[in-house]
Amino acid sequence: MGGHVVIGLIGILALAHGTIAEDLGTCNAHVTQSCSEIGSEWNAGPCNALFGGFRGNSNSLHQLMVTQFQDSFKLLAMGSYFSSDEVNRLGIHKTVVAQSDKHWSNGKALMEYILKRGGRMGTQFKVSDVTMDNVKGEVEALGATLDILKKGAERTNAAYRHALNKKMHYDDPGQDSFDPALAHFLEEEFLASYTSEIRETVGQLNLLAKIARDDKTRAMGLHLFDQHLLKA
Amino acid sequence: MLRTTCLLLVCAISVTHQSCSIGPQADPHGRAQAEDQHNYHEACVEGLRSQIRKEFEASLQYLLMGAYFAQDDVNLAGFTKMFFEHADEERGHGIQFIEYLRHRGDEEINLLGSDPILPILGKNTWADGEEALRDALEMEKIVSGSIKKLIDVCDNDAKQDYHAADWLTGTFLEEQFQGQRHLAGLINSLSTFRRDHEHLADWMFSNNLLSA
Ligand SMILES: [Fe+2]
Numbered sequence: 001m002g003g004h005v006v007i008g009l010i011g012i013l014a015l016a017h018g019t020i021a022e023d024l025g026t027c028n029a030h031v032t033q034s035c036s037e038i039g040s041e042w043n044a045g046p047c048n049a050l051f052g053g054f055r056g057n058s059n060s061l062h063q064l065m066v067t068q069f070q071d072s073f074k075l076l077a078m079g080s081y082f083s084s085d086e087v088n089r090l091g092i093h094k095t096v097v098a099q100s101d102k103h104w105s106n107g108k109a110l111m112e113y114i115l116k117r118g119g120r121m122g123t124q125f126k127v128s129d130v131t132m133d134n135v136k137g138e139v140e141a142l143g144a145t146l147d148i149l150k151k152g153a154e155r156t157n158a159a160y161r162h163a164l165n166k167k168m169h170y171d172d173p174g175q176d177s178f179d180p181a182l183a184h185f186l187e188e189e190f191l192a193s194y195t196s197e198i199r200e201t202v203g204q205l206n207l208l209a210k211i212a213r214d215d216k217t218r219a220m221g222l223h224l225f226d227q228h229l230l231k232a
Numbered sequence: 233m234l235r236t237t238c239l240l241l242v243c244a245i246s247v248t249h250q251s252c253s254i255g256p257q258a259d260p261h262g263r264a265q266a267e268d269q270h271n272y273h274e275a276c277v278e279g280l281r282s283q284i285r286k287e288f289e290a291s292l293q294y295l296l297m298g299a300y301f302a303q304d305d306v307n308l309a310g311f312t313k314m315f316f317e318h319a320d321e322e323r324g325h326g327i328q329f330i331e332y333l334r335h336r337g338d339e340e341i342n343l344l345g346s347d348p349i350l351p352i353l354g355k356n357t358w359a360d361g362e363e364a365l366r367d368a369l370e371m372e373k374i375v376s377g378s379i380k381k382l383i384d385v386c387d388n389d390a391k392q393d394y395h396a397a398d399w400l401t402g403t404f405l406e407e408q409f410q411g412q413r414h415l416a417g418l419i420n421s422l423s424t425f426r427r428d429h430e431h432l433a434d435w436m437f438s439n440n441l442l443s444a
């Protein structure tokens with residue numbers, strides 16, 4: 001039940017984002033007709049990259065892309081706190097900003113993929129909600145990073161499920177979303193690295209949290225762990 | 233009481249300040265400050281902060297430019313490559329501003345603000361490569377203009393921040409001017425070269441950008 005609600009919601013949220021060229025007849029017929037007309041203008045018409053259920057995934061992919069950029073800015077905002085003179089946890093800073101960089105690349109990879117498949121960037125492209133609520137602790141920063149990674153992985157899973165939905169919409173084929181090529185892309189480019197990064201982040205968090213929970217080791221431990229992260 | 237609550241795993245994330253973190257106020261000697269009252273002035277610092285967002289807005293605009301040229305009905309990969317590189321550079325500039333502020337001792341937490349970040353020109357389609365290059369140049373000039381204003385703010389009356397003014401001039405304006413010169417040159421080459429054979433010229437020009 002939850003899955004359908006989420007996918008439906010993403011669809012509604014993202015309607016404003018993308019537009020896709022109309023598919024009318026075969027490309028060959030279009031070429032034959034266009035090239036016999038007077039003039040030198042070319043309209044691509046049905047000569048586009050669209051096939052299969054990509055159209056039905058366009059909205060969920062745009063949403064996925066925008067949240068990657070959003071998470072990138074959030075991580076950057078959060079990470080920057082740790083590089084101030086007062087706080088000076090340069091290892092935490094490096095770890096969080098590396099995740100910001102990674103999310104930025106992810107956003108670009110999704111953008112390129114959307115274009116590869118014949119999609120477009122709409123006029124509504126923007127990145128909202130770029131700030132993090134006061135994350136000031138070292139363990140807290142790793143926790144917030146973990147939450148972002150897991151949410152991102154869950155969103156990718158939702159898009160993946162949508163891409164493998166075999167339901168046929170005979171009255172409106174534009175809603176069909178079965179697209180194994182997209183599923184493969186998400187699996188290879190996103191899910192594999194999410195899996196490793198979630199494990200890596202939670203592993204670090206649980207090490208640091210134990211050290212930081214102990215009154216006797218907190219002050220020195222936070223410093224040493226930060227140095228460790230800086231060298232990692 | 234707090235300790236019992238904190239036995240729960242959740243506590244690691246929810247009450248960090250008491251339990252898993254020291255916090256900057258905990259030093260009995262007080263925290264040392266990098267900023268000095270002779271050179272560090274709030275007006276200049278605030279100006280530097282506001283520039284971060286402009287760099288990100290330029291970055292998003294360059295992404296849209298790159299995206300347009302990657303459309304299946306445009307397919308000029310050289311323009312995409314160039315504009316995506318610009319997008320990364322602009323993001324890098326935003327980060328450089330954050331790092332510079334930290335270098336000088338700024339401790340502000342909310343450096344990005346809470347408003348949505350929008351592509352600076354709000355544009356997502358272009359007639360051709362030349363129009364996009366002209367927009368890119370325009371955008372660089374907007375940024376250079378705001379850096380100039382920022383230098384004025386940092387070089388004000390008795391509250392001069394010579395270092396910030398110098399950094400803005402020597403590092404940022406230097407790069408802006410190089411970018412502007414480069415873009416203007418590209419535009420003028422392309423604009424004359426493409427006359428009477430626009431599509432062929434755009435394709436050739438894009439291929440040149442790809443191997444540049
Ligand atoms: Fe810039």
